[in-house]
């Protein structure tokens with residue numbers, strides 16, 4: 001697989017640079033020799049099949065578990081991210097695939113968890129006010145911020161998780177499948193938000209299985225396959241087929257076969273329609 | 287009908303049409319703009335909203351309050367002395383020691399953990415107090431400090447074992463239950479029982495000190511005023527921030543309600559000996575703990591860890607610190623409870639902290655509404671729960687029923703409380719309030 005096209009130098013600075021990252025869980029080598037560069041003012045999409053290691057890679061950046069090998073440098077300096085607080089201090093905010101919300105706490109408490117406002121006591125009023133501002137910015141449809149998040153729908157919970165990443169002025173925002181459970185309007189709103197973050201000069205890492213979303217907002221696509229780098233593309237000059245080929249590891253894959261089958265059956269239908277006898281097209285299939 | 291739309295609006299939906307809606311929203315507080323939000327109107331609406339919450343499993347302390355009323359009615363019918371001022375004064379004094387231990391249990395339950403050794407730790411603390419004060423002749427404050435410190439160290443040890451090795455707290459504290467019982471017996475030595483002089487202030491405090499009537503009323507009024515002031519300040523700040531605020535009438539009603547809830551019992555207790563200093567200490571501990579749990583970052587992180595440890599960890603909360611602090615507080619409360627019990631008994635012996643101390647403290651927290659599943663409960667659970675348990679105990683004693691019946695009934699009540707907890711948890715899940 002050598003579909004690699006070196007991307008042009010992006011506008012922003014290199015904020016985070018990963019080199020040779022390894023990670024294994026017991027017998028499973030989840031990541032092998034991964035390189036990843038993250039620039040400010042740029043949206044990089046991290047794509048790959050289920051189990052490719054995308055979530056594992058971003059959890060290393062989030063300080064959920066440390067890497068087994070390789071280096072991470074932040075603004076040119078080598079850093080070690082041993083826990084979520086380290087990650088936070090580097091200005092990294094993460095929206096996890098499993099959302100990581102506390103079901104027994106209300107929306108406000110979840111949004112500010114670990115970063116409550118106020119000195120000796122928690123300033124609930126200010127927190128609630130900012131929560132509404134933030135949620136409105138995301139066009140969130142949440143009836144009340146004083147109900148436990150357990151009572152929210154899947155999409156509402158996802159919105160809360162996204163809103164949480166924006167608290168505390170991050171420099172790098174990592175979103176692990178942020179739109180998986182969202183409605184049409186909310187998805188559009190999250191894509192808008194990602195573009196706004198880029199305009200504000202933040203670095204955004206987006207993990208998504210939705211190629212339309214990726215092509216809509218990403219500047220660069222990094223493909224992982226079976227825990228290894230499998231190509232890096234500028235969105236502007238790559239086709240959908242090339243990405244799919246890099247993700248699946250072959251130009252002949254389930255996606256292309258389905259697409260081909262659709263073309264074939266369309267051809268067959270057309271052929272059948274033009275034929276004098278109107279037999280069912282399936283008879284003409286091999 | 288002011289909507290300038292050409293389509294005929296559906297009957298009765300005049301303010302949901304788009305143009306008016308935006309106008310309406312601008313005038314509504316930021317947190318009340320969602321039209322799906324069911325807003326109670328007037329007193330009837332408030333009552334209906336409350337009923338709805340209860341049916342959806344968000345019952346809070348309602349079952350235990352109802353249970354307490356039932357227990358009191360039943361016992362006062364069986365024996366009119368039950369509700370006499372004398373008996374209720376005794377009841378409050380009986381509550382204080384185990385209730386204090388129970389506050390600590392609430393904390394560990396909030397984390398979804400348990401401490402089975404609080405009885406032994408309270409006994410050990412009583413033994414340390416008696417031996418150091420009576421046999422070794424230490425000054426009383428130093429002895430008290432030593433007892434509390436012992437509790438603190440034990441809690442730290444539990445927290446260390448839990449966070450370092452991941453041993454379930456159930457097992458660690460079961461080992462502690464045996465180990466510290468042994469230590470208690472060893473500290474007490476061959477005599478096995480040590481009397482604490484009656485004129486020492488710890489015994490005086492536990493047995494003889496009662497608030498003067500006027501002071502109890504002053505405290506009641508000050509509490510109600512502080513409550514009102516706090517509601518008022520919050521309401522003002524919310525209004526200033528563009529959020530919905532509690533109306534002034536509601537603040538007045540709530541404060542008067544609190545005034546009555548505190549004032550009437552104070553008046554009734556004052557008919558005889560009055561409000562015991564030890565009971566007041568217990569109440570203050572509950573209120574202070576409630577403040578820390580609901581108003582500080584530490585309290586918020588306790589609930590977060592109890593709700594979802596991994597989420598708490600990922601949001602940068604020092605989870606190890608939370609576990610350490612909670613185990614430490616729990617054992618320290620146990621030690622304090624042991625001191626109060628020793629003061630009330632004016633002695634420490636091999637039975638201190640034994641018998642039903644352990645189980646009553648744990649049962650009180652659960653009966654009072656602290657969930658065994660973690661993340662739910664409040665400091666007031668300890669107060670309500672211990673009132674239930676001691677009421678049963680006191681009522682059965684008045685009926686001259688022996689402890690066999692008392693254990694069985696307390697067991698049944700505990701079972702009932704756990705069933706209510708599980709049921710309300712299930713209802714909450716299905717009504718989306720988990």
Ligand SMILES: Nc1ncnc2c1ncn2[C@@H]1O[C@H](COP(=O)(O)OP(=O)(O)OP(=O)(O)O)[C@@H](O)[C@H]1O
Pocket residue numbers: 025028030048049050051052053054055056057097
């Ligand atoms: N905590 C863990 N313990 C053991 N194995 C793990 C753990 N987390 C991930 N893995 C393994 O690492 C591999 C990569 O998983 P990862 O969650 O990173 O995939 P992913 O690319 O995010 O997939 P998806 O698109 O399904 O979210 C998988 O084989 C998974 O089984």
Ligand SMILES: [Mg+2]
Pocket residue numbers: 054055056097176
């Ligand atoms: Mg994943």
